[in-house]
Amino acid sequence: MSIIQINNLHKTYTDTKVPVKAVNGISLSIEEGEFTAIVGPSGSGKTTFLNLMGGLDTPTEGDILIGGKNIKDLNSRQLIDFRLHHIGFVFQSYNLIPVLTAIENVAFIMELQGIPKKERHQIAMELLKKTGLEGKENYRPGELSGGQQQRVSVARALASKPKFILADEPTANLDSASTEDLLNMMAELNKSENMTFIFSTHDKRVMDKARRIVTIDDGKVVSDV
Amino acid sequence: MIASIAWRNLWRNKLRSLIIIAAVVVGILGGVGSDGFMEGMVDQRVNTAIANELSNIQLHQPDFLLNNEINYTIPNPDQYIEVANQMPEVKGASKRIICGAMASTATAATSVLICGVIPEQEKKVTGIYKKVISGNYLNDEQRIPVVVGKKLADKLELNLNSKLIVTLADSSGTITYGAFIVVGMYQTSNNLYDESHIFVRINDLGKLAGITGQVHEIAISLFDNKQTSLVFDKLSSSFKQQINNKLIDMRTWEQLEPLLKSMIEMTAFFSYLFLIIILIALAFAIINTMTMAILERKREIGMLMAIGMTRGKIFTMIMLETLFLAIVGGLVGLLMSYGLVEYYAHYGLDFGSMGSGMSYIGYDSIVYFKVTDGFYLASFILVAITAVLSSISPSIKALKLNPVDAIRELN
Numbered sequence: 001m002s003i004i005q006i007n008n009l010h011k012t013y014t015d016t017k018v019p020v021k022a023v024n025g026i027s028l029s030i031e032e033g034e035f036t037a038i039v040g041p042s043g044s045g046k047t048t049f050l051n052l053m054g055g056l057d058t059p060t061e062g063d064i065l066i067g068g069k070n071i072k073d074l075n076s077r078q079l080i081d082f083r084l085h086h087i088g089f090v091f092q093s094y095n096l097i098p099v100l101t102a103i104e105n106v107a108f109i110m111e112l113q114g115i116p117k118k119e120r121h122q123i124a125m126e127l128l129k130k131t132g133l134e135g136k137e138n139y140r141p142g143e144l145s146g147g148q149q150q151r152v153s154v155a156r157a158l159a160s161k162p163k164f165i166l167a168d169e170p171t172a173n174l175d176s177a178s179t180e181d182l183l184n185m186m187a188e189l190n191k192s193e194n195m196t197f198i199f200s201t202h203d204k205r206v207m208d209k210a211r212r213i214v215t216i217d218d219g220k221v222v223s224d225v
Numbered sequence: 226m227i228a229s230i231a232w233r234n235l236w237r238n239k240l241r242s243l244i245i246i247a248a249v250v251v252g253i254l255g256g257v258g259s260d261g262f263m264e265g266m267v268d269q270r271v272n273t274a275i276a277n278e279l280s281n282i283q284l285h286q287p288d289f290l291l292n293n294e295i296n297y298t299i300p301n302p303d304q305y306i307e308v309a310n311q312m313p314e315v316k317g318a319s320k321r322i323i324c325g326a327m328a329s330t331a332t333a334a335t336s337v338l339i340c341g342v343i344p345e346q347e348k349k350v351t352g353i354y355k356k357v358i359s360g361n362y363l364n365d366e367q368r369i370p371v372v373v374g375k376k377l378a379d380k381l382e383l384n385l386n387s388k389l390i391v392t393l394a395d396s397s398g399t400i401t402y403g404a405f406i407v408v409g410m411y412q413t414s415n416n417l418y419d420e421s422h423i424f425v426r427i428n429d430l431g432k433l434a435g436i437t438g439q440v441h442e443i444a445i446s447l448f449d450n451k452q453t454s455l456v457f458d459k460l461s462s463s464f465k466q467q468i469n470n471k472l473i474d475m476r477t478w479e480q481l482e483p484l485l486k487s488m489i490e491m492t493a494f495f496s497y498l499f500l501i502i503i504l505i506a507l508a509f510a511i512i513n514t515m516t517m518a519i520l521e522r523k524r525e526i527g528m529l530m531a532i533g534m535t536r537g538k539i540f541t542m543i544m545l546e547t548l549f550l551a552i553v554g555g556l557v558g559l560l561m562s563y564g565l566v567e568y569y570a571h572y573g574l575d576f577g578s579m580g581s582g583m584s585y586i587g588y589d590s591i592v593y594f595k596v597t598d599g600f601y602l603a604s605f606i607l608v609a610i611t612a613v614l615s616s617i618s619p620s621i622k623a624l625k626l627n628p629v630d631a632i633r634e635l636n
Contacts, residue, residue, distance in 0.1 A: 056531055057629045077535070084533025095528040099233035104226065111226050112533055160533070 003163050003196060004030040004053060009062035011048050011219075022048040023059070024219035030164070033194040035187065037201050037210035045219035046200040047168055053198070054087050054166045055079045067163055084112055088157030090167035094149040096141040096156070102128060103137040106155045113160060120159075127155040131185055147178025154186060164196035171203050183209045227538055231545035235553075238518070242550060245514050249554025250561060252507045253604055256500035257562035261569065261594035267492045268595045269414075270588055271478075271485055272450075276352045277413050279478040280319075280444035281453045282460065287474040289441055290481075293325055295396050298439035299473055306346075308463050309445050314452045317349025320440040322430045326393040328373075328423060330381045337377065337423050339391055341430030350446040353411050353424065360385045360409035369429050371405035374419025375412040383407050389423070396435035403433040414589040453477050500604060504611045511612060515547055515619035523626060531628040539623055544616040551612030555605050563601070569594035 011023040022045045030036060038046045051057040053064060055071045064071050066086060074082055083089075096105045103124045110120035128137055131151040141149050150170060157165045167186075171179040187209055189195050199206055207213055215223040235242045275281060284305055289297040299305070302320050309318040322341035327334055344363040348354050353372070354362035363370050371389050373381075383389060385407055392402040405425055413419055431437040447456055457477050467473045479486040519526065526539060573591035576583060583590050 051629050054531070080530070080533055080535055083531065089528075089532055091528065093524075095525065097230060097525065097529075099230060099237060100226075108226055108230075109532055112535075112538070156532075 002029045003032045003067055004028070004198075005063075005065040006030075006053070007063045007065075009049070009052060009064065010060045011045075011052060011057065012060045021219050023052060025062075026216070026219070026221055027062075028214065028221065028224070030196065030198065032163075032196055033190065034212055035190045035197050035210055036212040036214060037199045037207050038214050038216060039201060039207060040216040040222075041202070044216045046216050048219075049216060050166050050168050050198070050200045054089060055083050084109070084160060086163045088160055088162035088165035090150070090153050090157050090165060090170045092169040092172045094141065094146070094153045094173075096149055096152055098141050101138045101140055102133060102144065102152045102155075105141070105152055106159050109156055109160045123159060124155070127158055128152070130158075130189065131155045132181075145178065146174050147181055150174060150178070150182055151185065154182070154189070158189065158193075158195065164198060167197060167199045169201055169203075170199060171201065171206055176205075179203065179205055227542050228545055231542050232549055234518075234522075234542075234546050235549055238521075241514055241518070245511060245550050246554040246557065248507055248510050249551055249608060250558040252503040253555060253558025253608065254562050254565065256496070256503050257559070257596055257601065257604055258565055258594075259499050260496035260600050261562075261566040261596045262574065262592060263492045263496055264597070264600075265570070265595040266588055266592045267488050269593060271489065273414055273589070274482060274485055275446075275450060275478050277356065278351070278415070278418060279481055280350050280446040281450060282445040282447075282457055282475060282477055283481060284443040284445070284464075284473050284475050285441060287471050290474065290476075293323065293441075295324060295394065295434055295436065295441075298436060298441055299443060302440045302443055305443050305464065305473070309443075309460065312456060312459060314447050314449070314456050316446045316448050317346065318443060318445045319343065319346040319350040320427060321347075321442040321444060322427055322434065322436065322439070323441045324393050324430065324434055326391045328377070328381065329390045329392065330383060330387065333381045335377070335380060335420075337391075337421055339393070339430060340422060340424050341427040342424055343427050347424075350444045353413070356411040356413050357409045358412045360407070362409055362411075363424060363426055365426075367406070367408050369403070369405050370408040370426065372409040372411055372424040373407055374422060375410045376416050376420040377423065378407070378410050380420060383410075385410070391423075391425075391433070393434060395433070401433060401435075403429070405429070414583075453479075496600065497603070500607060504607055507608075508611050508615045511547060511550070511615035512618050515543065515616060516622060518546070519543065519619045519623045523623075526623050527626050527628045527630065530626065536624045540620045543620040543623055544613060547612045547616035547619075548609060551608050555608040558608075559601055559605055562596075562604075566594045566596045 006026055006028040009023050009026045013020040013022060026049060038049060040046045048057065052059050059072060071079065071082060097108065100108060106124035106127055107120040110123060125137065128134060131154055133148060133151055136144060136148060144152065171182060174182060183206060186197055190197055199210065201207065213225055214221055284299060286297040286299050306318045306320065309315050320343060324339050326337055326339045328337045357372065358375060363372055373383060373389065387407045389405045389407055390402055391405060392400060395401045411419065428437065431439065447453060457475065460475060461468065464473060464475065468475065529539060570593050573593045575591045
């Protein structure tokens, strides 16, 4: 079943001296449970494409249908709510809230969703366990390694029970061992939870794990295997 | 959890937060301290004026206050004394004859206000008898006694048992004079009062002025100044007929000395003005600090927006951070201010050599601080309002952030 349907997507930045076509007519369909890598050289438009899919940026042209809903039709307030309930984000620099502990970081997104305290605590504990962080619940991000922080970030993304998780270069700041661990964990979650993961990356190790690789160059899909 | 994040965010940069907290503390100390000083000074002045000079309520013949004519006396004064003394709020009531006169000795002369009083009645109304620093207050045993202020004694080179000649116009308009023996000298915190007021027995002055048995003034003193209006209303009701028939005119100390009342109002106004000026300066410091904090956390705020935190919640978070800073600073500031005010309320702030200058304008040289609960509360509320208002500009800066730009910075 297709959870993301992208039709003739364009994004042109006009705030530069010369207009830049970052995304130039991408059409793509992503099925539930995919483990997809969006790859391409720097400046190819993969981050912009991910931002558009995540509702963080608005397309100049084209449609993005998520679960049948065209996010182009949502206003900024509805878009925030849509992101909160339907999309999980994993960032390159982990981006956890530094003053919260691991469990609080995971539970925070559920608080935004209005889930009761007891329930969110229980879910957060389970997610930290699943991401291999049992015993680290009360550590703050500064007390965790890069790999562990990224695991918390994945747990946080999962906590909102999203339709899919967008991960922008999730392994860029990790060493080989942490990258391997993180990819194995995400692949496991993909299998066990049927969670859809979409990565942007130029990391060969991520590409090797991906079951589908979409290559973008000059804002266009040049291959999809 | 937003409140918890806001609280923890405060302590991410401890030094910066502590500097702002210290600024709030110093601001409140300055505002409350200056109010304590000014309010204490004015309160002392008012209390002194009521205790030694005015009493709480005075009755006169209606024209007397316009023109201190010796024949403007209150008919049948004892009826008023009797009614006043029956009220539980009244400490005492005293009959007085008041005349403008010339006081002279062999070496000098000066104009004075001579007050003829019944010593035992007057002791219940004013505290001049407690201010006698040499000799004694008036009593029935003495021979034509007078109690003078120390300042006047110095001016006229008077000593105890010296003779003071008092010259005045009697009830027929004839200039008359009498000799009084100085039996005591008093000293209040008001040099001008001490220099211009002398006290004699009412009968001695009545005889001299030709108005024996008559009085110009009835002074009523209360146990609690706060009951002045209440007692005034009760007396107005009791003496309604006499007031309507223009036999008497009754006034509170505020009506007799409107300057004192305006001084109280001005003090309150300047205290708040001073506090507001301090808070405006503080607001700029808070805006600057919070803007710095927001700019440093631009990426984090962008991420919060990306994962689904609404702008309203981000605004609340920043506002709470500012509010917490102000509340911590405000509470510490109030606590320290309370300590400062209590210390000076107990021991007083001694102006030493400047004290004599202050006495010339009617103030004590030692000021005992006083701050009302209302001012403490108002200071705290104003600090909180300043914090909320100061958080608006940094919050707007945060809300203008575009999550995409923030994420770009991240990656």
